[in-house]
Amino acid sequence: MIFDGISGSMGGKETIIVSVILATLLLVVLSIALGKQKSRNSVRASRLPPGVKGWPFIGDxxxxxxxxxxxxxxxxxxxxxxxxxxxxxxxxxxxxxxxxxxxxxxxxxxxxxxxxxxxxxxxxxxxxxxxNGVIAMQGEQQRRLHGIAVNMMKMDKLKFHFLNDIQVVLLQTLNNLQENENLLFQNVCRKLAINLMVNQLLGVTTEAEINDMAHLFSDFVNGVLSIPINLRGFPYYTAMRARNIIISKINKTIELKKHSELETGNSVLGRLLNEENLSDEAVADFIISLLFAGNETTAMTMLFAISFLSQSPKALKQLIAEQDGLRKAQGLMLTWEDYKSMHFTQCVIDETLRVGGIAISLMREAKENVEYQGK
Structure with missing residues (x-):
């Protein structure tokens, strides 16, 4: 309204002069504002360690x-x-x-x-x-979910369920390998890990279901640390699509277990529904976060163990000797007592975890400005 009044009471030349003055004033105001913002950013940037900004938004x-x-x-x-x-x-x-x-x-x-x-x-x-994922939560809720995860792996559950289940999954995976097939051990480790995780967390046992989950989870993992561009063709889009399908499968399993007259079973999902007062959404997020946390770390630990043993023939020979001493008759499974007697095997596991460095990085956010050694 003000600009219309000015334009209507002045000639063309005067209008141009006023427009130039207004534009100049606007530029001055913007320059001052941007200067202050740049000054604040410079102060913040000057307190950061040396480095490079890289490309806009994408950076490094x-x-x-x-x-x-x-x-x-x-x-x-x-x-x-x-x-x-x-x-x-x-x-x-x-x-x-x-x-x-x-x-x-x-x-x-x-x-x-x-x-x-x-x-x-x-x-x-x-x-x-x-x-609701245990990895992404903070404070008391994270401690509660972490406690649930620890409770799922209590000693009595390991003794009576997990040890037997892992042997069944291992034998099934090895039996499905083709004779004289050239194998990438990394792929075998990942397949074994996803088989074990979906079996323990969801109670999935059929080859078709496991292969489907393995494919979906591969897409999921590829997008976890991607640029969040939700357009077809980008890893984030593919990962979110895979997540939605996985969540849908988890929710269907929850409904089946809730309405089944049979016991919910020994899977983590079954025990969650029996023991913990969590919403279905929280249960689904909890399961998918455990899938993510357990799958890649399990596969990489196995891969590191084989790599380190291949570089240490003496340790490999001692490990095989210990395993041969516990060979069972066909059809018999190793017991908890057998596992506890494998002292050198436990040393191999501990040393692999120490040297392997499964997690390549941790991400933390400063809650306030922090000085370290006066910097």
Whole structure:
């Protein structure tokens, strides 16, 4: 209205002059505002470790993703450490990030979990794991869900259910391998891990169901740390589609178990429905987060164990000798007492977990500005 009044009472030349003045004033105001914002950003940036911003929004995400998907995952960190030092800044998943390869600083972060730092994951991770996933939760609710997960693996359950189930799944997986087939051991480990996880968590036993879940879960995992672009052809889109199908399968299984006259069974899902007061949505998120947490770590641990043993013939020979000493008659399963007597096997497992480094990174968010060693 004001501009209409001015235009109506002035000639063309005067209108142009007023427009120029208004445009100039607008530019001055914007310049001041942007200058203040830039100043604030500069103050914040000046307090961050040295580093590079990379491409807008994407930042270094693509380089990081290519690195962890390669045969040498530490490549991204090594290149930046060489240039900027063990603690550097960059942009990952659309956000400013500080990456640390400094063991002392990492210990400081973990020791101050809950005080100065809290778990934080990219949007793609949070969307896929779910708001009720034990990995994504904070505080008391996370402790409650973690307690449920620990309770699922109590010693009596391990003795009477898990040990026997894992032998059945292992034998089924090995029996399905073709004779004289060339195998990639990594693929065998992943297939065995997903077979075991869906069996224990959902009670799935048929080959068709397991293969279907393995395919869906492969798509799911590929999108967990992707750029959250929900368009066909992008990993995030494919992963979210796989998640929806997996959740649908979990919900159908929940309904079947609820309306079945038979006992809900020994699967984790069955025990959750029997023992815990959780909503169906929370149960589904809980199961999918355990699938994610357990599948890749189990597969990688087995793969690392074989890799390390192949480099240590003496240890491999001792392990085989211990296993041969416990061979059972055909059809008989190993017992809990057999497992406890495998002292060298336990040493191999412990050393694999120590050296293997299954988790390549942890993600934490500062709850407030933090100074470390005066920086």
């Amino acid at each position: 995400t693509l380089n990081w993703y290519l690195s962890i998907s390669s045969s040498h995952p530490p490549r991204f960190v090594e290149a930046h450490v060489e240039k900027y030092g063990k603690i550097f800044s960059c942009r990952l998943f659309g956000r400013q990030a500080v990456v640390s390869a400094d063991s002392h600083f990492n210990r400081f972060i973990l020791q101050n979990e809950g005080r100065f730092f809290q778990s934080s994951y990219p949007k793609s991770f949070r969307d896929l794991v779910g708001k």
